[in-house]
Amino acid sequence: MSWLQLKARIAPDHAEILEHLLMEEGACAITLQDAEDQPLFEPDLGSTPLWSETVLTGLWDGTEGIEAMRERVKAGWAALIPDEPCPEIEVEILEDRDWAREWMDGFEPLKMGQRLWIVPSWHDAPEQDAVNLMLDPGLAFGTGTHPTTALCLEWLDGLAVAGKLAQHSVLDFGCGSGILAIAALKLGAVDALGTDIDPQALQASRENAQRNDVSDQLTLCYPDRLPDAGYQIVVANILAGPLVELAPQIAGSVAPGGLLALSGILAPQAGEVLDAYREAGLIMEEPTERDGWVRLNGQRPLMG
Numbered sequence: 001m002s003w004l005q006l007k008a009r010i011a012p013d014h015a016e017i018l019e020h021l022l023m024e025e026g027a028c029a030i031t032l033q034d035a036e037d038q039p040l041f042e043p044d045l046g047s048t049p050l051w052s053e054t055v056l057t058g059l060w061d062g063t064e065g066i067e068a069m070r071e072r073v074k075a076g077w078a079a080l081i082p083d084e085p086c087p088e089i090e091v092e093i094l095e096d097r098d099w100a101r102e103w104m105d106g107f108e109p110l111k112m113g114q115r116l117w118i119v120p121s122w123h124d125a126p127e128q129d130a131v132n133l134m135l136d137p138g139l140a141f142g143t144g145t146h147p148t149t150a151l152c153l154e155w156l157d158g159l160a161v162a163g164k165l166a167q168h169s170v171l172d173f174g175c176g177s178g179i180l181a182i183a184a185l186k187l188g189a190v191d192a193l194g195t196d197i198d199p200q201a202l203q204a205s206r207e208n209a210q211r212n213d214v215s216d217q218l219t220l221c222y223p224d225r226l227p228d229a230g231y232q233i234v235v236a237n238i239l240a241g242p243l244v245e246l247a248p249q250i251a252g253s254v255a256p257g258g259l260l261a262l263s264g265i266l267a268p269q270a271g272e273v274l275d276a277y278r279e280a281g282l283i284m285e286e287p288t289e290r291d292g293w294v295r296l297n298g299q300r301p302l303m304g
């Protein structure tokens, strides 16, 4: 059997309109993906979209009437938002293959540091007695494949190996899929709090915590509901702009003697983030770099 695929690059704000039009044409599946695996560097504080463009793909079984369908979608677009040009819609005929299998093959277990593995559900854990976090790609950011996440996971693993995580409380600021909070719990933290402005992130974190049997130890909330508390371990993988703006709040959540890791920072942005957190009272270390991204570590002094 052959399949028909329509694909368009579209601004995230307009993706829902095109999705609606393709549904009306009887698409049997519609997927939305970030056009780049590269977040916008400086979104406004409080704005959810991290990516500049979305790739929307619709799939039909059978290849009849392609051109007529494309014209109807364009007409539907013009009727709904006449001032906005309809995005270019690519048409492709796909010969039958095991698409699900091919998609899954793109995600392999990843080792982070010495003991931690991120394992998709369709794989066996490569090391049974390692710390295995079961996690599938989903709507929220955080599968471990991005260097910003990997830098934080390796930090958490290193803390656990050094005996600095067990029995501590962790704050995961910008939790996305919940990957960092859940990793911290599986590595021995006593409890964790994950916060994010995106409801899909809180939902994904909840589901991922359940799959990893750590729901009882993970609390989730929006940032405006964060308790006024100090944490021994704070991790925030958000992007440089929000990290600078949130410096008083994030630095303020590090307990005396507590440790902080900041990620989502491009190497040239490290200086301004370091300045903001030093000003907020933390002792900051030099950056750790991976593929142009850096992680910054800090500590709140015990006194003063």
Ligand SMILES: C[S@@+](CC[C@H](N)C(=O)[O-])C[C@H]1O[C@@H](n2cnc3c(N)ncnc32)[C@H](O)[C@@H]1O
Binding pocket: 039, 045, 046, 048, 140, 141, 142, 143, 144, 148, 149, 152, 173, 174, 175, 176, 177, 178, 179, 180, 195, 196, 197, 198, 201, 223, 237, 238, 239, 242, 246, 264
């Ligand atoms: C790059 S993702 C990191 C996800 C995950 N922690 C990881 O390391 O892979 C950044 C997350 O921060 C969230 N975010 C952005 N601005 C925020 C803010 N001001 N407060 C809390 N979360 C925010 C986004 O919704 C997104 O889920």
